Amino acid sequence: MTYAIIETGGKQIRVEPGRFYDVERLPIEPEQDFALEKVLFLQNDGDVSIGQPLVEGATVEVTVMRHLRGRKIIVYKMQPKKKTRKKQGHRQELTRLMVNSISLNGAVLSAVEKADSEAPVAASAFVDQDPE
Helix, strand or coil, rough: EEEEEEEECCCCEEEEHHHHHHEECCCCCCCEEECCCEEEEEEECEEEEEEECCCCCCCEEEEEEEEEEEEEEEEEEEECCCEEEEEEEECCCEEEEEEEEECCCCEEEEECCCCCCCCCCCHHHCCCCCCC
16 A cells, blocks of 8 residues: 655645545646645555655645635634623635655556546436435
8 A cells, every 4th residue: 555645735644546635725726737746754565765854756646626615613712701702713725636646756656547538337326316
């Protein structure tokens, strides 16, 4: 099993190919591919590469799926005996990334096989539902 620990948005995230992750908003348009080069740790079937602070030549290829906003959190501040109350909400701006592959020195260690868009769809995938 191959995975990497990357840094983005001031946070460290463990990523695997074929999975998606929500990270701090990135200034990249949806459906664009790009490479994350801040790889701190890389593990490939027992072979471990630890960066000091970054692993040299390691990249994680990702695709931006969409931009979204996180769940709303409530910030409530109150000073007792002073009749002071302040209620405020916050929703974090996020970017959803799909990890396509992890590579080291140009060699792809692990990648996701892309499904053909022209592949036939199984008939069992469609379920009759009321349009109500």
